[in-house]
Amino acid sequence: MTAWLGHVGAVERPPLRVIAGRQHRAPRLRAWLLITLTVVAAFFLLIYSRVTLDHSAFVLEDVEQQLEAAETRYWELRLEAAELLSPDRITELAQEIGLVYPSEVRTVEVSGIVVPSGNAEDRWVDLKALLGAQP
Amino acid sequence: MHQPTVVRVRKRRWLNARLITVGVVLAVAWVALGVRLVIVQALQSEDYAAQGLDQRLHREILAADRGTIFDRDGQELAVTIDAVTIYANPREISDPETVALLLAPLLGREAAPVEELLSADASFIYIARQMDREDAEIVQAAQLPGVYFLSEPKRVYPVGSLTAHIIGFVRPDDNVGIEGIEYQYDEALAGAPGELLVEKDPQGRTIPQGEYSVVPAEPGSDLVLTIKVEIQYAARLALEDALERTGARAGSIVVLDPRTGEVLAMVNLPSFDPNNRSDSDADVIRNRAVTDVFEPGSTQKLVTVAAALESGIVGPWTTLEIPDRIEIEDTVFEDFTEHSDLLTVTEIVAQSSNLGTILLGEMLGARQLHAYMTAFGQGQPSGIDFPGEASGVLRPADEWCVTTCVAGTSIGYHVSVTALQQAMVYSVIANDGVWVQPHLVAEIVDGSGTRRAVEPERRVVVSVETAQSMRSMLEAVVASGTGSLAAVEGYSVGGKTGTTQKYLTDAQGYSEDDVVASFIGLAPIDDPRIVVAVVLDAPQGDASGGRGAAPAFAVVTLAALHQLGVPPDAE
Numbered sequence: 001m002t003a004w005l006g007h008v009g010a011v012e013r014p015p016l017r018v019i020a021g022r023q024h025r026a027p028r029l030r031a032w033l034l035i036t037l038t039v040v041a042a043f044f045l046l047i048y049s050r051v052t053l054d055h056s057a058f059v060l061e062d063v064e065q066q067l068e069a070a071e072t073r074y075w076e077l078r079l080e081a082a083e084l085l086s087p088d089r090i091t092e093l094a095q096e097i098g099l100v101y102p103s104e105v106r107t108v109e110v111s112g113i114v115v116p117s118g119n120a121e122d123r124w125v126d127l128k129a130l131l132g133a134q135p
Numbered sequence: 136m137h138q139p140t141v142v143r144v145r146k147r148r149w150l151n152a153r154l155i156t157v158g159v160v161l162a163v164a165w166v167a168l169g170v171r172l173v174i175v176q177a178l179q180s181e182d183y184a185a186q187g188l189d190q191r192l193h194r195e196i197l198a199a200d201r202g203t204i205f206d207r208d209g210q211e212l213a214v215t216i217d218a219v220t221i222y223a224n225p226r227e228i229s230d231p232e233t234v235a236l237l238l239a240p241l242l243g244r245e246a247a248p249v250e251e252l253l254s255a256d257a258s259f260i261y262i263a264r265q266m267d268r269e270d271a272e273i274v275q276a277a278q279l280p281g282v283y284f285l286s287e288p289k290r291v292y293p294v295g296s297l298t299a300h301i302i303g304f305v306r307p308d309d310n311v312g313i314e315g316i317e318y319q320y321d322e323a324l325a326g327a328p329g330e331l332l333v334e335k336d337p338q339g340r341t342i343p344q345g346e347y348s349v350v351p352a353e354p355g356s357d358l359v360l361t362i363k364v365e366i367q368y369a370a371r372l373a374l375e376d377a378l379e380r381t382g383a384r385a386g387s388i389v390v391l392d393p394r395t396g397e398v399l400a401m402v403n404l405p406s407f408d409p410n411n412r413s414d415s416d417a418d419v420i421r422n423r424a425v426t427d428v429f430e431p432g433s434t435q436k437l438v439t440v441a442a443a444l445e446s447g448i449v450g451p452w453t454t455l456e457i458p459d460r461i462e463i464e465d466t467v468f469e470d471f472t473e474h475s476d477l478l479t480v481t482e483i484v485a486q487s488s489n490l491g492t493i494l495l496g497e498m499l500g501a502r503q504l505h506a507y508m509t510a511f512g513q514g515q516p517s518g519i520d521f522p523g524e525a526s527g528v529l530r531p532a533d534e535w536c537v538t539t540c541v542a543g544t545s546i547g548y549h550v551s552v553t554a555l556q557q558a559m560v561y562s563v564i565a566n567d568g569v570w571v572q573p574h575l576v577a578e579i580v581d582g583s584g585t586r587r588a589v590e591p592e593r594r595v596v597v598s599v600e601t602a603q604s605m606r607s608m609l610e611a612v613v614a615s616g617t618g619s620l621a622a623v624e625g626y627s628v629g630g631k632t633g634t635t636q637k638y639l640t641d642a643q644g645y646s647e648d649d650v651v652a653s654f655i656g657l658a659p660i661d662d663p664r665i666v667v668a669v670v671l672d673a674p675q676g677d678a679s680g681g682r683g684a685a686p687a688f689a690v691v692t693l694a695a696l697h698q699l700g701v702p703p704d705a706e
Contacts, residue, residue, distance in 0.1 A: 050344075057343030072217045072268070082211035082293035087368035107625060107703045 191334045192346060198288055199326030201310055202355035204302060204317075206364045207397075207577060212298050213317065215310070218289035219271035221262040225255050227281035234279050238262070241274045253281075264307060265289040290317075296406040297367055300422040301360070301521075301575060304409040314420065316358065316575060319522050323579055326355035359578040361397035366390055369694030370402040374669075377687040378404055381652070381674035387424040387554045388687065390695055391666045393562040393657065396571035396591040398519070399665065399695060401425075401555075425524045428551035429651040429670065432635030433617075433680065435547030436492045438560060440484055441605050442507035443495040445597045451481050451604045457490050466539045468493055468546075472617065484608040485616035487632060489546045496545025504544060505532035510596045511560045512570060513552055518592065519573045527552045547635060554653075558668035561630075561655045564605045565663035568597040610660045621656055621685035623693045625703035630656020630667075630688060632680035637673060649673040654684035658692050659704040665695050 083089065175183065204213035221242075228234050235250035242249065242263055252260055265287055266274075275284055290305045292298070303315020312321035329352030334345030341347075370388040378386055390400035403423045407415035421427070443449050454477050461468040474486045483491030496504055508514065514529025528551035535541065535549075543549045552560075555573060563570045572591035579587045597605075609629030612618040617632045637649040652671045657663040669684040669691070 054343040057341070061341055075214060075216045076268075078211060079214050079216055079291055079293055082214065085210055086294045086297070087364060088295070088297065091368075104624070109702065 188334070188346065191336070191342065193331075193333050193335050195331040195333070197329035197331055197349075197352040199328050199352040200354040201288065201290065201305075201326065202324040202357040204324075204358045204360060206298075206360055206362045206367075208363065209359075210364050211293050212360065212362075212364075213290060213292050213302050215288045215290055217268065217286055218265035219268055219275075220264050220285050220287045221266065221271065221274060222283055222285065223253055223260050223262050224258050224281045224283070225253050225260060226258050228253050229280075234281065237277060238274065238279055238282065241277060292409045294364060295410060296408045297364070297371060298362065299406055299409045300403045300420075300424075301362060301401055302409065304412065315422065315521065316360070319520055320356075320358055320576065320579070323356040324358065326582070327353040329353070354582040356582070357580045358576050359580065360575055361392075361395075361399065361577045362401070362575065363399050363698060365698045366691075366695045367400040367402060369698070370400040370691045371404070371406075373687040373690040373694075374402050374404050376690070377669065377671060377683065380686075381671055381678035381683040382676065383652070383671040383674040383678070383683070385423060385672040387427075387668075387670045388691060389424050389554050389558045389668045390691060391558050391562050391573060391668075393565035393571070393663055393666050396562070396573045397577065398555075398573055398575050399699075400691075401575075421523075422521065423672075424554040424668075424670075425519065425521050426553070427672075428525050428527050428553055429653075429672075430548050430550065430635045430638055431552050431557050431653070432547040432633035432651070433487045433489075434557055434560075434631045434633035434653055434655050435550065435552075436484060436487065436545070437564065437605060437609070437631055438508055438511050438513070439492050439496050439499070439504065439545045440480060440608065441511075441564065441597055441601055442499055442504060443480070444604055445507070445601045446499065446503060448498045449480050449495065451608065452479050454479050455483065455491055455494055457483075457488060457494070461490055461493055461542065463539045463542055466542075468542060481608045481611055484605075484631070485611040487612070487617045492545050493542040496541050499541075499545075501532045501535045501541050501544075504541065505529070505535070507596075508544075508550065510570075510594075511563055512556055513550060513560070517556055517559055517573050519555060520575055520589070524555075525553050527556055547633065551638075554668050554670045557653070557655055557670075558666050561609075561657055561668070562666045563596045564602045564609070565657040565666050566602070567599045568595055568602040570594050570596050606657070606660050606663070609656065613656070617681045618654060618656070618685050620681060621654055621688045621692075623658060623689050623696070625705060626658050626692070626696055626701075627660040627705040628656055628658040628689075628692060629660050630654055630685070632685060634679040634681075650679070652678055652680045652683040654680050654688045656688055656692070658696060659701065661704065664699055664701050665692065667691050667695070 201215045203211055203215070206212055225231065231250050231253035235246045235253050238253075239246040239249040249262070252262060262282065263274075271284060274282070288310055289307075290310055292302060292304070299315075301315055303312060303317040303319075305311060305317050306313050310325075312318040312324065317324065330350045332346060332348045334342040334347065336342055370390060374386050374388050377383065386404050388400065388402045389398065391397070392399055401422070401424050403421075405419050407419045412420070444451065449455075457470070457474070457476055457478050459469075468489055470486075470488050470490050472486050472488070474482070474488060478486065478488055478491050480491075480495070482488075483495070499507075508529055514527055516524045516526045518524075530549075535544070540549055559570065559573060562573075571593050574589050574591055576589055578589065581587070606629055609631060610627060611629075612631055613621050613628050618630050621628060621630050631654070633651075633653040633655070635651050636645040636647075637651050638644075639646050650673065652674050653669060655666070655668040657666045667688050669687045671678065671683050674683045
């Protein structure tokens with residue numbers, strides 16, 4: 001190596017200078033790639049989120065329709081229950097199976113039984129449960 | 136060399152002129168486009184955006200759910216369900232005859248009237264309102280051209296005619312209450328409608344993430360009535376039986392809780408079905424117990440005697456000498472039951488002595504008698520939460536005639552009351568002398584579950600002692616007097632019969648054939664839990680208050696006491 005230098009030693013060479021290596025250019029490219037990928041990913045993410053959101057909106061609409069149908073069904077069943085509890089119907093059924101009003105009334109007093117007062121506060125517990133179940 | 140140069144210059148000039156023209160035209164076009172762009176995008180952009188949005192925006196009124204009406208135990212008396220209304224656009228129907236032939240059987244109608252509807256010169260016509268969903272689905276499946284469907288709320292009354300006079304009904308078109316409780320509490324029941332604003336595509340599908348805003352409807356409040364369905368039913372059965380037995384034209388039964396003023400039952404016959412009232416006339420629809428007045432007759436004697444006791448003129452055991460008859464000008468007053476010449480005040484009530492009561496009335500005088508009648512609530516509406524209540528007739532004392540007015544009023548003539556008003560008179564005696572305003576709604580429960588209880592007005596009419604004395608006298612009426620058929624096994628009851636000639640408003644005189652028979656009573660005597668009034672309009676034969684109305688009282692009283700869990704107090 002030294003010999004070879006000696007052979008061309010007559011030529012005056014410029015002083016050595018530092019040239020930016022490839023290692024300086026490569027990160028810039030990677031950065032661009034990264035940015036590009038990020039943008040593309042973000043774009044797809046955005047599209048995906050929009051599609052998902054749209055899909056959710058349709059699902060929500062379906063659920064709302066189901067809710068509405070369930071509410072309708074609830075009120076139909078409440079009506080049916082009320083009609084089944086109608087005294088007219090119960091009397092008719094009772095007569096069909098041969099039940100009659102007792103000819104004499106016998107009253108048996110049982111100690112320890114609390115007679116319901118029938119006031120609004122006592123009734124409210126049952127009513128509240130009923131009203132609370134409403135949609 | 137010079138010539139060609141000139142030609143080129145000319146050509147260039149001509150070219151330049153054309154270029155300039157084109158340039159100018161283009162410039163003008165560009166300017167015009169620019170101006171238009173500015174107009175469209177800047178100056179009128181909001182208008183155009185709004186027009187576009189208007190085409191996509193759909194504004195829907197969200198109907199508020201009308202509140203449910205319950206009886207005191209939570210049984211539904213009025214509910215709202217979703218129903219389907221069928222309508223048509225006749226302009227879209229090219230062959231109404233064929234469509235009518237297909238549609239009519241599905242609706243259960245004749246084809247001709249349906250065809251007439253479909254041939255109308257209109258773009259909207261109702262075919263069937265508020266159909267059941269199942270029935271509508273069958274029509275929907277037929278996919279008839281120009282026939283459309285929309286969802287509508289429908290008010291339904293599960294117990295039908297049983298509570299028809301109390302609940303009333305709504306107008307089918309818009310569910311606005313027009314009778315009864317539905318009318319009285321319409322504002323509370325109706326709630327407030329909401330609004331949905333949503334963007335839809337031309338196919339009518341909601342555009343996701345489009346414009347969307349919703350103002351939710353505010354549901355109507357629920358009402359909890361004071362009525363108990365079982366007592367209501369027992370009262371109706373008893374009234375049906377009474378009408379059949381006596382041949383009466385109509386009748387009413389009112390059951391009250393005297394301590395609270397709660398109406399436990401209120402029944403009128405004839406009745407109607409609120410779910411189908413197509414052939415119900417006004418005569419059947421009105422709540423007679425609140426709107427119809429009658430002269431109370433002997434049931435009024437309670438007021439006269441209570442006033443005499445309260446004012447200290449007599450005591451329960453004061454003895455009066457009863458004449459055979461009292462003649463005032465052309466009018467002769469007599470007793471219809473045989474009794475001794477000397478009667479105590481208690482016996483006057485028990486024997487329903489007209490003459491004894493007239494003597495007490497004369498002792499009181501017009502002013503004092505009028506004052507007590509007013510205090511008992513006669514001649515004025517009771518203030519019950521029900522529309523169209525009659526106030527009855529009670530003329531000011533100054534206007535009473537000097538001849539028969541005091542005597543007649545003492546025994547229940549010259550005064551008119553409703554069944555409810557007269558039940559309230561007995562309610563005062565049952566409640567130790569305190570008048571409590573009658574009411575049908577116990578509580579109003581709003582959408583958030585907040586309860587608003589109804590606070591009735593109260594006032595003292597007579598003392599506890601007077602009330603207790605009167606209860607003993609009423610007990611004697613049932614035990615040994617004219618009201619024996621009102622006796623209830625196992626319970627001590629008291630009450631008063633009443634039979635009056637019916638006053639005919641049109642003829643301005645009394646009917647020779649028709650009477651109004653009544654029985655009003657309370658039970659148990661020591662601690663009354665109920666007051667029951669039975670009024671029969673024009674019973675036939677010899678059906679008086681004692682024979683016609685008293686048995687119905689006994690049936691209703693027994694059922695009501697059982698339903699309320701009141702233990703027996705007598706052998």
